[in-house]
Amino acid sequence: MSEQIGVMxxxxxxxxxxxxHSSVLRHSRLRHQxxxxxxxxxxxxGHLKALSVYGHxxxxxxxxxxxxxxxxxxxxxxxxxxxxxAQYQMGCIFEMGYGHLQRSSEQAVRWFVRAAEQGHPLACRxxxxxxxxxxxGLAINPDQSEYWERKTRHSLEKANGMNLSLNL
Numbered sequence: 001m002s003e004q005i006g007v008m009x010x011x012x013x014x015x016x017x018x019x020x021h022s023s024v025l026r027h028s029r030l031r032h033q034x035x036x037x038x039x040x041x042x043x044x045x046g047h048l049k050a051l052s053v054y055g056h057x058x059x060x061x062x063x064x065x066x067x068x069x070x071x072x073x074x075x076x077x078x079x080x081x082x083x084x085x086a087q088y089q090m091g092c093i094f095e096m097g098y099g100h101l102q103r104s105s106e107q108a109v110r111w112f113v114r115a116a117e118q119g120h121p122l123a124c125r126x127x128x129x130x131x132x133x134x135x136x137g138l139a140i141n142p143d144q145s146e147y148w149e150r151k152t153r154h155s156l157e158k159a160n161g162m163n164l165s166l167n168l
Contacts, residue, residue: 013038016039016042020035042054052074055089059074059089087123124148124151124152
């Protein structure tokens with residue numbers, strides 16, 4: 001996250017995150033609107049995680065196509081700035097196409113690779129499958145498939161804090 005992000009922006013994001021995960025007034029419309037406003041303000045002020053979270057919320061939970069389209073734009077901004085969750089999601093969006101973003105295997109691979117190289121396990125798994133089955137415009141490549149399978153295992157081991165290998 002940029003050092004230019006102010007303390008108030010960070011506090012807004014933390015408050016939004018805490019409220020979002022809290023069970024207090026979970027079904028309150030007012031609470032929901034407040035949380036979304038805090039995420040939006042934080043995102044618009046340059047908070048990287050807020051860009052990603054707000055984009056995900058709009059894209060996956062937005063009611064209108066306009067909300068979903070805005071979510072894609074926030075996710076794209078977050079992905080361009082290095083957020084691996086947003087990069088993975090952009091790979092999925094380009095794989096299927098959505099709204100103003102046409103389906104593009106080339107763009108999907110680009111975003112999946114960016115996320116996978118940073119250790120996103122689902123992106124690693126998607127690249128392994130694409131190399132195994134010749135999807136996303138890629139040729140079947142057992143060596144690349146094995147590379148991505150190793151990356152998947154490594155990222156899962158790292159996430160779980162344990163060694164899953166069978167080498168004793």
